[in-house]
Every structure is written in C-alpha cells, then in structure tokens.
Amino acid sequence: MTASSFLSALRRPALVGLFACVASSATFPVIDPDLKPSTPGITPISAVDLTRSSSDRLMLTVDDEPFFFNGVQLRADKLYDVWDDGFTVINSQISWLSIQPDTALNASESTFIRGGSHASTNFAGETSSRIGYRTGSEVDKYLTYLKFDLDGYASADITAAKVRIYTTTRAWNSKSFRANIYGITDNDWEATNITWTNAPNHDGVDIDGTENEDYFLLSTSPTWDSIDATGYYDLDVTDFVVNHLSDDVASFILQTSTNTTSTAIGVTFDGALGTHPPQLLISNENNFDWTYLDNLVKWTEDAGLKFEPVWFGSESTGAAMDSRVPYYVFRNTKVEKINDDGSHTPVFKRNSDPAYGTYWFVMDKNDLTTRKQEKAAVLAMMNHIAEYNAANGDKRTVIGVDVANEPAVQRFHGSKFSAWQNPETWGALEAFDSVQDFVDRTMWEFCVNLANAVKESNYPVWTRANNYWGTDAQGVVYNELMRQNGGTSLDFIGLDPYRSNVADIFAYGHKNLTGQYYATGSNLLMVMENSGAVDTADVLPLASLAGGSFYNLYELYGPDNFGLYIPADEDSGDYTPVDRSDYVQGVRDGNYLLKKIAYDLATKLPVAAGGTGLAFFNVLGDESDISGSIRSIDISYETEDSGVGIATERSEREIALLSTQAVNFTLAGLASYKVRSVETGYYRGTSWVREDVKSFNRNGEDVQISLDALDCVRVLVRNEISK
Ligand SMILES: *[C@@H]1O[C@H](CO)[C@@H](O)[C@H](O)[C@H]1NC(C)=O
Ligand SMILES: *[C@@H]1O[C@H](CO)[C@@H](O)[C@H](O)[C@H]1NC(C)=O
Ligand SMILES: *[C@@H]1O[C@H](CO)[C@@H](O)[C@H](O)[C@H]1NC(C)=O
Ligand SMILES: *[C@@H]1O[C@H](CO)[C@@H](O)[C@H](O)[C@H]1NC(C)=O
Ligand SMILES: *[C@@H]1O[C@H](CO)[C@@H](O)[C@H](O)[C@H]1NC(C)=O
Numbered sequence: 001m002t003a004s005s006f007l008s009a010l011r012r013p014a015l016v017g018l019f020a021c022v023a024s025s026a027t028f029p030v031i032d033p034d035l036k037p038s039t040p041g042i043t044p045i046s047a048v049d050l051t052r053s054s055s056d057r058l059m060l061t062v063d064d065e066p067f068f069f070n071g072v073q074l075r076a077d078k079l080y081d082v083w084d085d086g087f088t089v090i091n092s093q094i095s096w097l098s099i100q101p102d103t104a105l106n107a108s109e110s111t112f113i114r115g116g117s118h119a120s121t122n123f124a125g126e127t128s129s130r131i132g133y134r135t136g137s138e139v140d141k142y143l144t145y146l147k148f149d150l151d152g153y154a155s156a157d158i159t160a161a162k163v164r165i166y167t168t169t170r171a172w173n174s175k176s177f178r179a180n181i182y183g184i185t186d187n188d189w190e191a192t193n194i195t196w197t198n199a200p201n202h203d204g205v206d207i208d209g210t211e212n213e214d215y216f217l218l219s220t221s222p223t224w225d226s227i228d229a230t231g232y233y234d235l236d237v238t239d240f241v242v243n244h245l246s247d248d249v250a251s252f253i254l255q256t257s258t259n260t261t262s263t264a265i266g267v268t269f270d271g272a273l274g275t276h277p278p279q280l281l282i283s284n285e286n287n288f289d290w291t292y293l294d295n296l297v298k299w300t301e302d303a304g305l306k307f308e309p310v311w312f313g314s315e316s317t318g319a320a321m322d323s324r325v326p327y328y329v330f331r332n333t334k335v336e337k338i339n340d341d342g343s344h345t346p347v348f349k350r351n352s353d354p355a356y357g358t359y360w361f362v363m364d365k366n367d368l369t370t371r372k373q374e375k376a377a378v379l380a381m382m383n384h385i386a387e388y389n390a391a392n393g394d395k396r397t398v399i400g401v402d403v404a405n406e407p408a409v410q411r412f413h414g415s416k417f418s419a420w421q422n423p424e425t426w427g428a429l430e431a432f433d434s435v436q437d438f439v440d441r442t443m444w445e446f447c448v449n450l451a452n453a454v455k456e457s458n459y460p461v462w463t464r465a466n467n468y469w470g471t472d473a474q475g476v477v478y479n480e481l482m483r484q485n486g487g488t489s490l491d492f493i494g495l496d497p498y499r500s501n502v503a504d505i506f507a508y509g510h511k512n513l514t515g516q517y518y519a520t521g522s523n524l525l526m527v528m529e530n531s532g533a534v535d536t537a538d539v540l541p542l543a544s545l546a547g548g549s550f551y552n553l554y555e556l557y558g559p560d561n562f563g564l565y566i567p568a569d570e571d572s573g574d575y576t577p578v579d580r581s582d583y584v585q586g587v588r589d590g591n592y593l594l595k596k597i598a599y600d601l602a603t604k605l606p607v608a609a610g611g612t613g614l615a616f617f618n619v620l621g622d623e624s625d626i627s628g629s630i631r632s633i634d635i636s637y638e639t640e641d642s643g644v645g646i647a648t649e650r651s652e653r654e655i656a657l658l659s660t661q662a663v664n665f666t667l668a669g670l671a672s673y674k675v676r677s678v679e680t681g682y683y684r685g686t687s688w689v690r691e692d693v694k695s696f697n698r699n700g701e702d703v704q705i706s707l708d709a710l711d712c713v714r715v716l717v718r719n720e721i722s723k
Contacts, residue, residue: 028441028485029431031366035445037482037489038452040460046399048462048491050522056612057605058492058524060462060550062306062399065685068598070541070591071552072564073310073529074296085564086591088598090300091402091552095312095324096374098292099381102283102327109147109191110272115139115204119196127273128168131179132266133256140264143202144254144271145194147187148280150241151248159285160328161241162234163252166276169230169268176228177265180255182207183216183240187249191272207253216240220257224345227267231350232276232358234322236331241282250280283327285373290384297388301397309381310402311450313374314363317406318413318468319349323357329374330359333367333425335410349412355559365409365446366425375453378403382457389459400461402528403450406468406496409439413468443473444482444490451489462491466528469497469516480521494518496529496554500536502543506619509548510609519548519609529554532564538586539621541594542644542660545601546616548609553587586660589710593658596682596712600648600656617645617659630655631721638664643709652720656683659707670703673717678705682712690714 046067049059060067071089111124112131116139123129134140146163163181171177186200186209194200201209209215219236227233241250256265270276293309300307312324314333322330334346347362363370378401385398406413432438451463467474475493482488495516499505507513509525519525527544531537532553544551557565557577564584565577579585594601605611607628615628617637621644626637630649635657637645643661650656653673657665681691694713697704707713 028482029428029437031428031438031441031445032368032371032449035449035452037448037487038455039487039489040455042458042460044455044460044462045396046461048522048524055603055605056610057548057603058522059603060400060524063396066599066602067306067399068594068602069526069550069552070594070598070601071308071550072532073552073555074558084303085556085588086595087305087553088595089306089308089399089552090296090303090556091308091310092296093312093316093405094293094296094309094381095316096314096329096377097324097326099288099290100283100285100326100377101287101289102281103153105148105150105280105282107146107272107278107280108149110145110278111191111194112142112144112271113194113196113199115141115196122193122195124191124193125273127271127275128268129165129271129274129278130266130268131254131256132172132264133258133261134264135260135262137264138204140266141196141204142256142266143199145189145191145199146252146254146278147189147191148250148252149248150245150250150280150282153248153282155242155245157284157287158238158242158282160236160238160283160331162236162238162281162327162331163254164232164234164279164281165254165269166232166274166278167227167230167267167269168274171228172266172268173263175261175263175265176226177259177267178221178223178226178257179233179235180220180257181218181235181237182253182255183218183237183244184209184251184253185214185244185246187247187251189251201253205258207255215253216244218252223343224348225350229350231352234359237280238331241280281327285326285328288380288384290388293381293384294388297385297397298392301392301395305397306399307397308400308402309398310405311378312405313377313450314370315365315404315407318362318408318411318471319360320363321351321357322359323355329370330361332373333364333370334361335364347410347412360412362408362410362412364425365407365442366428368425371446371449375449378450378453379457382454382459386458398459398461400464401451401454402464402466403454403490404447404465406466406471407443407446407473408468408471409442409446409473411472439473440475440478443475444478444488447475447479447490448482448488451491455489463489464491464526464528465493466496467493469495474516476518476520476523480523483522492524492526494526494528494549494552497527498529498531500531500534500540502536502539503620505530505540505549505551506543506547506608509544509606511547525549525609527551531562532556532587533562533580535581535583537564538583538590538660539619539644541587541590542616542646543619545594546606546608546619546644548606548611590660593660593710593712597646597648597656597658599683599685600650604648613649615647617647618642619644631723633670633721634668636666636668638666645707650714653717655715655721657705657707657711657713657715659709659711661709663707665705665707665713666699667703667705667715669701670715670717670721671698671701673719673721675703676716676718677714678716679714680711681714688714
C-alpha cells in the first residue's frame with residue numbers, strides 16, 4: 001500500500017467511534033450498574049486503531065497518524081539536559097496530591113503542661129512536647145496544647161483536616177497506647193504562660209467544660225494505629241475545623257487515654273520548636289494546582305517529545321499512599337478486614353521511608369464515592385490539559401494516560417492476602433461465581449471509571465494500565481471480553497516485567513511468558529516498565545519490538561535506582577546525571593536507529609508475532625536468528641559483534657536495512673530485479689531522506705551490502721519483487 005492510501009485509510013471517521021460497537025445478549029454481573037464505557041464526544045487526539053485494515057498490527061495513532069511509541073519514565077524533574085536520548089515519549093507520575101495538594105500549617109504555638117511538682121512550670125522553651133498519664137501520680141500527667149492560625153482559610157475551603165505529630169521516642173515503658181485529640185473553643189491561652197495550674201479546659205484528669213460547646217472529642221487513635229514506635233501519627237480533626245471554630249484559630253489538647261495504669265504511659269514528640277513540628281493538614285476538594293503538571297508538559301514540549309501522565313490516584317503500586325492522595329479522599333475509604341469479634345481493621349501498613357509516605361491502605365476500589373471523586377479529578381486534569389494545549393500553540397504534547405499503575409484489588413504490592421469483604425461496598429460479591437471473578441470486575445470498573453474521564457474530557461487520548469508481575473487482577477482477558485460485549489474505554493493493558501533476559505522480553509509480545517499472556521484479542525502489546533539498570537538495556541527495546549511489543553523504559557534517572565543515569569557523586573551531593581555504564585550509549589544509539597524507521601515500527605507487525613514485512617536479526621545475540629526474508633528475498637545477516645539487524649518491506653520495490661553494528665547483509669537473488677539504488681539515510685514518516693550513496697557487491701544474483709554501525713540503508717529495485 002502506498003503511504004497516501006495508507007493515511008486515507010486511517011482517516012476514516014470510524015476511529016472516533018471505536019468503542020460504540022458490539023452489542024451482545026450476554027450479560028455479566030456488575031458492581032456499579034451505572035458504569036458504562038464512554039466514547040469520546042470529540043475527535044480524539046490519540047487512539048488505538050484496532051481495525052488491522054490498513055496495517056497488520058494494532059496501531060497507536062496520534063492525530064490519525066501512526067505513532068511509534070518508544071517511551072521512558074521519568075521520576076526526577078531536573079533532567080532537562082538528558083532528555084534528548086532518542087525516545088519519543090516521556091511518561092511521568094502525576095499523583096492526585098500533586099494536582100490537589102494539601103496545605104500543611106505548622107503549629108503557631110504549642111507546649112505541654114505537667115502536674116505535681118511541675119504544676120507551675122511553663123515548658124514553652126522546650127523543643128519536644130509530651131503527653132502522659134499514670135493513675136494516682138500527678139507528676140506523671142502531661143497534656144499538650146496546640147494552636148494553628150487559620151487566618152485566610154474559610155471553612156468552605158476545607159473539606160478535611162488532620163493533625164500530624166512526630167514521635168521521637170517509642171511509647172514510654174514500651175506500653176503502646178491510644179491518644180485523644182480535643183478541639184477547644186478557648187483560644188486565649190498562650191504557650192509561653194500556660195502551666196498545669198492555669199491552662200484551660202482540664203481538671204487534672206479529664207478535659208473539662210461543656211462537651212460539644214467548650215470542647216469536642218475529635219478522634220482517638222484507632223486500635224490498629226495506637227502510639228507505639230517513633231514516626232508520624234495522624235488524628236482527624238475535620239469536624240472541628242469545618243464546623244466549630246470560634247475564630248480563625250484552631251486550638252487542640254492532645255491527651256493519652258486515661259485508662260487505669262500503674263506504669264506511666266505516654267510519648268515524647270517534636271513540639272513547635274522541634275525538627276518535625278506538629279502540623280495541621282488541610283485538604284480542599286475544590287483546590288487544584290497545575291504547576292507541576294504544566295512544568296512537565298512544557299519541558300516535554302521544549303524537548304520535542306510527547307508526554308503521558310501516569311496517574312497515581314487512590315491507588316498506585318497496590319496501595320493508597322498518603323504521600324500521593326489528598327487527605328479528603330484518603331480518610332474516606334479503606335478495605336477492611338472483619339475480625340472474629342465483628343470489629344473491622346483496615347488493611348494497613350506504616351511505611352518508614354518518608355519518600356513513600358507514612359500510611360498505606362489498600363483502598364476500596366468499589367467505594368463509589370471515591371470513584372466519583374477520582375473521576376472528577378482526572379476529568380479536571382484532562383480539561384486543564386485541553387486548556388493548556390489551546391493556550392500554548394496546540395502542540396498536542398499529551399498523547400495518552402496511564403490510568404492505573406501496578407494496581408491490585410486486595411493485596412499490597414507484592415504481598416498476598418486472602419480476600420476481605422467490605423460489607424458496605426462488596427455487596428455485589430454474591431452475584432459472581434468466584435471471588436476472582438469479582439476481583440476482575442472490580443479492577444475493570446475501577447480502570448474504566450478513570451478511562452471514562454479521559455474519554456469524556458475535552459482532550460481524549462488513549463488509556464492504558466500497567467500490571468506488576470503477579471497482581472491479583474491482571475485484567476487483560478476480562479477487558480477483551482468486555483471489548484466484545486459492549487466495549488471498553490481502557491484501550492490496553494501491559495506488564496512491567498522487570499526482566500533483563502532478552503529472550504523473555506522478546507517472547508512477551510507473542511507468547512505466554514510464564515503465565516503472563518497479554519497477546520490476546522485486541523490488546524495492544526507494550527512492555528510498560530523495564531529496568532534501565534541492567535546491562536542488556538540496549539538490546540531489550542529491540543527484542544521487545546522484534547517480539548511484537550512496544551517498549552517503555554523505567555526509568556531515566558531517579559531514586560528507585562533503575563535509571564539509565566546515576567548521580568555523579570551522591571556522597572558529596574552532586575546529582576549531575578551521568579551514564580550508569582557503557583551500555584547507555586547503546587540505548588541512545590538504538591533509539592536513534594529506531595527513529596530512522598519509526599513509521600514502519602509503528603505500522604508493521606514483526607515476523608515473530610505473525611507479520612510479514614518487518615524482520616529482525618540476531619535479537620537474541622546468539623546468531624540463532626540471523627536469516628529471514630522480505631517478500632521472496634532470503635536475507636542473511638552476518639555479524640561479528642552481536643549486532644541486531646532489521647529489514648523492512650517499504651514497498652514491492654523497496655527494502656530498508658538497519659543494523660546496530662557493522663555487518664554484512666546478503667539479499668539472495670535480489671539482483672535479478674535490477675538494483676536501481678542503494679543509499680544511506682533515514683525515513684521521515686514515509687519519505688526517504690538520502691545521506692549518501694552506498695556501494696554494494698554482486699555475487700551472481702545475490703547482493704551483499706556492508707553496513708556501518710547504525711546505518712539505515714534503502715535498496716530500490718526496478719522490478720516488482722515477487723512474493
Ligand atoms: C514547618 O516547620 C518546618 C521545620 O521547622 C519547616 O521546614 C517548614 O518550612 C515549616 N513550614 C511552614 C509552612 O512554615
Ligand atoms: C497569658 O498571657 C496573656 C497576655 O499576654 C493573657 O491574656 C492570658 O490571660 C495569660 N494566660 C494565662 C493562662 O495566664
Ligand atoms: C483502655 O484499656 C482497654 C483494655 O486494655 C483497651 O481495650 C482500650 O483500648 C483502652 N482505651 C484507650 C483509650 O486506650
Ligand atoms: C499461560 O501459561 C499459564 C501457565 O504458565 C497457563 O495457566 C495459562 O492458561 C496460559 N495461558 C494461555 C492463554 O495460554
Ligand atoms: C563483510 O564481508 C567482507 C567480505 O565480503 C568481509 O571482509 C567482512 O569482514 C565482512 N564483515 C562482517 C561484519 O562480517
């Protein structure tokens with residue numbers, strides 16, 4: 001097919017209504033009866049062409065043109081100077097919290113008071129604070145007073161609020177305990193002059209005054225998060241901050257439980273003068289901040305690349321992390337374990353590395369309130385991207401959204417748990433034949449809800465999700481089933497294999513890779529994350545493409561230490577990115593080589609995956625696959641240096657040859673079709689850009705061409721090559 005007929009085939013309006021297709025009589029149990037896959041209301045920016053009518057592969061298209069995806073994920077911001085490495089796409093985490101940040105206010109005043117012989121002592125000069133209690137011992141009783149200045153925050157701007165403290169010791173005497181937090185309406189106290197004797201709202205044991213007028217018990221630390229180790233502890237104070245402030249100041253008293261105890265209970269934590277002062281975090285569902293997203297889009301745009309947000313929403317990497325989710329969402333919904341005594345415990349974990357947050361919960365993917373909130377946030381993000389795009393020259397930089405990163409329904413990343421039911425939201429379980437069916441449907445509804453936001457927005461693009469190896473809801477089979485029975489808005493699902501073995505990555509695109517079978521139905525194949533810190537990183541993208549899968553590297557440079565780049569000298573604080581090893585140049589070289597035939601890679605299925613016009617040579621590096629054919633021409637690839645070669649059928653008279661290393665290609669019998677020209681150069685789209693004339697040898701009717709490393713050679717013949 002010629003390029004122009006190819007393109008006009010692509011421009012058929014059918015692309016717009018990709019999902020409005022098959023109606024079926026089959027019915028499937030559902031959880032949210034109102035959820036239906038959405039189709040774009042306007043011409044999409046990007047899509048997956050499933051028709052296979054103008055090409056033998058499932059194609060990614062941007063602006064109706066085939067798009068060659070060769071991506072890299074980016075964790076750090078200051079990498080501008082290393083972006084020009086030949087990738088075509090940058091993808092980067094956009095956490096829900098990064099577009100809806102909570103505001104953290106340090107305590108404006110705070111101190112503790114102590115009974116007994118310290119009843120008239122003021123402790124405002126101390127860097128640490130305390131709460132404590134021991135039955136019958138005045139000197140072992142401590143309360144902490146906290147004050148936050150909320151001037152400038154209307155209650156309408158606050159959807160949720162929590163107080164966070166940082167304990168610097170373990171619970172005293174190794175006795176974990178539960179803490180109470182009270183809101184008090186008396187704001188006249190001053191940290192510098194309160195003492196046990198004169199501080200308001202306590203009688204030496206209990207908080208006093210009129211409950212729900214002078215003071216409000218806001219929360220007690222739950223049994224599953226009693227105060228024990230050093231670290232952050234959060235206490236919800238939403239009701240008080242939203243409904244009961246007497247002026248623009250929020251005052252609190254923090255207290256241990258007052259259970260009878262003969263050994264002192266309590267803990268020491270950072271006070272207002274400490275390293276981690278008590279904070280009030282306020283969260284506002286109407287507040288959006290696009291700074292971070294806009295920066296990433298702008299940097300990508302300046303580098304001439306395309307961008308995909310990787311949405312880190314109510315769950316990312318199998319957990320809801322408080323470092324990624326605004327508090328107003330985070331407090332809502334957790335999957336709960338039902339204990340023998342009927343009490344509920346969230347599936348929860350405390351994390352010690354602050355880079356990944358403090359609290360992790362398994363979020364309930366069936367909570368329809370969370371789904372609604374999250375869809376609204378993604379819709380707002382996409383509509384913002386539409387506005388940004390319109391205001392910045394319509395460059396259409398954003399071309400896709402990864403709606404869920406390594407998600408799971410009922411387990412933390414990498415951990416296995418048995419199924420839990422949340423009785424309030426898992427009511428539909430009975431309608432399913434098995435828990436696994438329910439889990440598959442849960443994951444699908446969760447992803448489709450987010451994908452719908454993308455499709456319904458003013459900036460529709462393709463949607464995808466990436467699985468980790470062994471997630472509890474792989475989703476590919478179910479998504480394909482839905483595609484055939486009413487449609488899906490989740491365009492494709494991929495795997496993060498984290499395999500360095502070249503044969504595995506080659507196999508992924510067309511084979512069952514130890515139970516990870518993604519090559520089914522109309523699921524476009526993509527390796528969505530694979531380490532850049534392995535010395536096969538230069539060959540893996542080629543192996544992936546040769547096997548039938550697009551490739552996305554994790555990552556360019558970042559704290560997970562999977563990057564192509566590492567800090568020049570971390571010990572001395574020099575974070576200048578430098579190549580991790582020699583192979584990094586091979587990655588760059590490979591990327592630039594692939595760009596020379598990007599159009600063919602975007603549009604042709606490789607031979608190994610069932611195609612005919614795109615042959616790879618020696619991807620396994622062991623010379624087991626050094627012969628192939630294009631039309632009726634047998635091609636052999638002679639390498640001394642474990643190079644990888646590519647041959648592609650451009651038309652019935654045109655073959656392109658490429659190689660990562662200096663090699664000889666032999667094209668058997670080609671001379672009988674009368675060689676017209678052999679040139680080095682590259683393709684821009686489907687147009688050939690000539691750089692030089694290339695000499696070749698004839699041996700009978702065979703044509704032998706020696707390629708230099710990273711050459712792309714075009715061979716034209718006068719007569720149509722037979723098939
Ligand atoms: C809160 O206190 C910490 C530690 O002193 C400080 O680093 C941070 O900037 C403060 N935050 C605000 C909003 O003042
Ligand atoms: C603390 O001092 C302020 C004046 O600086 C005063 O208004 C307040 O009543 C004093 N509080 C106590 C508990 O003594
Ligand atoms: C009081 O003690 C009981 C029994 O040990 C315990 O179950 C409860 O959680 C404690 N209450 C608080 C507020 O610590
Ligand atoms: C893939 O392999 C696994 C075992 O490794 C098997 O259970 C599964 O049925 C296979 N899937 C397909 C589609 O062949
Ligand atoms: C290519 O062939 C020539 C002779 O035909 C030979 O000298 C050269 O070593 C070969 N190069 C490679 C990379 O195999």
